[in-house]
Amino acid sequence: xxxxxxxxxxxxxxxxxxxxxxxxxxxxxxxxxxxxxxxxxxxxxxxxxxxxxxxxxxxxxxxxxxxxxxxxxxxxxxxxxxxxxxxxxxxxxxxxxxxxxxxxxxxxxxxxxxxxxxxxxxxxxxxxxxxxxxxxxxxxxxxxxxxxxxxxxxxxxxxxxxxxxxxxxxxxxxxxxxxxxxxxxxxxxxxxxxxxxxxxxxxxxxxxxxxxxxxxxxxxxxxxxxxxxxxxxxxxxxxxxxxxxxxxxxxxxxxxxxxxxxxxxxxxxxxxxx
Numbered sequence: 701x702x703x704x705x706x707x708x709x710x711x712x713x714x715x716x717x718x719x720x721x722x723x724x725x726x727x728x729x730x731x732x733x734x735x736x737x738x739x740x741x742x743x744x745x746x747x748x749x750x751x752x753x754x755x756x757x758x759x760x761x762x763x764x765x766x767x768x769x770x771x772x773x774x775x776x777x778x779x780x781x782x783x784x785x786x787x788x789x790x791x792x793x794x795x796x797x798x799x800x801x802x803x804x805x806x807x808x809x810x811x812x813x814x815x816x817x818x819x820x821x822x823x824x825x826x827x828x829x830x831x832x833x834x835x836x837x838x839x840x841x842x843x844x845x846x847x848x849x850x851x852x853x854x855x856x857x858x859x860x861x862x863x864x865x866x867x868x869x870x871x872x873x874x875x876x877x878x879x880x881x882x883x884x885x886x887x888x889x890x891x892x893x894x895x896x897x898x899x900x901x902x903x904x905x906x907x908x909x910x911x912x913x914x915x916x917x918x919x920x921x922x923x924x925x926x927x928x929x930x931x932x933x934x935x936x937x938x939x940x941x942x943x944x945x946x947x948x949x950x951x952x953x954x955x956x957x958x959x960x961x962x963x964x965x966x967x968x969x970x971x972x973x974x
Contacts, residue, residue, distance in 0.1 A: 704764065707783040710791045715781060717803045718758050719791045723860050727806065734806040736859040741767045744802045745774075746869025753805040754778050758792075760785045760799030768800050775802070806859060812850055812890075815875040816897050819847035820923060821972040823964060824879070824894070824901075826886070826939060827854040827930040834858055835866025836961035837928065842870035844965060845972035849876040850925075852886040887939045899925040902971075903943040904963055905935050906956065910948040913970045918945060924971065928964050 710719065717726065717735060727734040735755060738744045748754070754775040759768045761782045772780055789795050816822055823841045828834050834856045841849055849858075855878070856863065858871045879890035894901055900921045911917070918924065927943060929935030934957075940946055949958060949966050958966070 703777075704780045704782055707781055707787060707791070710787065714756070714779070715758070715791060717756070718781075718801055719793070723857060727857070732805070733808070735803050736806050736857075736864070737861040738802045738804055739800070739861050739865045741771050741800060743864050743867075743869040744771050744800065744804075746872040747802070747804055747864075748774050750807070750872035752807055752872065755803040755805060756781065758782075758788065758801040758803075760788055763799040771800065771802070801861075809877040810875065812877055812879055812893055813897060815848040815850065815877050816899070821846050821968075822848045822850060822899070822925050823968070824850045824852070824890075824925050824927045825855050826852045826927060826935055828928070828960065829854070829856050830931050831856045831860045831863040832866050833931060833959070833961050834860075835863035835871070837964045838863070838867040838874060838876070839870045840961065840965035840968055841972075842867075842874040844968035845974075846874065846926075846968050847972075849874060850890075851876065851878045852890065853878060853881050853883065854886075887936065887942055891939075891942050894925050897923070899923045900945070901925045901927060901943040902945040902947045903927045903929075903935050903940045904949070904967060905929065905940045905946050906948055907940065907946045910946040913947050913949050913967055915945075915947075918947065918971055926964070926967050926971065928960050928967075931960055 738747045756778050757775060757780045759780055759782050761784055823846050838849060838858060864871055879886055902918060902924055927935055949963060
């Protein structure tokens with residue numbers, strides 16, 4: 701285990717990554733490709749399994765001899781900053797889940813073509829801005845058989861602390877990347893790439909010509925991309941119009957729709973099974 705550093709000054713600059721830098725600042729080139737913060741032993745472990753490189757750990761003192769010991773042993777010689785839980789909460793501004801954080805270097809992203817190589821079913825997230833929803837969709841996609849996740853340029857960061865935690869580390873287990881980096885890359889450019897890779901596209905949306913999610917034509921498609929839209933407004937009309945199918949989940953009691961993460965889980969269960 702590397703040297704344990706007792707926190708005596710919460711304003712120390714080496715603690716900035718945990719306390720005073722925004723997610724955008726962590727992603728900046730200042731950190732040679734960017735950093736992200738993994739929270740909890742499970743999420744940190746999944747990130748390490750995926751080959752992510754740790755930079756430092758921040759840990760509740762009581763975990764040093766417990767769950768944190770195994771995590772620290774896997775992190776090599778990185779510094780481990782520690783203090784009582786109350787000190788760490790005052791530093792970060794929130795209670796640490798399972799008592800530990802790890803600053804890690806962001807991995808480089810593959811191309812959409814690399815993510816989709818050999819894939820039968822992929823999820824495409826259009827402009828999801830809530831990190832909780834992004835993390836929840838990743839967890840469902842990984843658990844229910846999707847082969848990969850593609851995000852449009854405006855989607856929230858799957859490596860944000862909250863998205864990582866809500867995903868329970870599945871952001872490191874299922875292949876994902878972005879469909880470009882600017883507005884010009886979606887929907888026209890991104891939809892063209894999906895077609896070029898042989899995917900038919902299915903928009904989860906409420907329209908007059910939508911088909912139920914258990915329509916046998918959907919299951920019969922050899923390659924299918926399931927498109928999920930932003931919270932509230934759903935998929936853009938231009939995106940829906942460009943898709944091969946519009947898909948609805950049948951509802952009871954007059955309910956019109958589900959939260960995007962719940963809708964994704966239903967669609968993955970129905971359409972991602974072999």
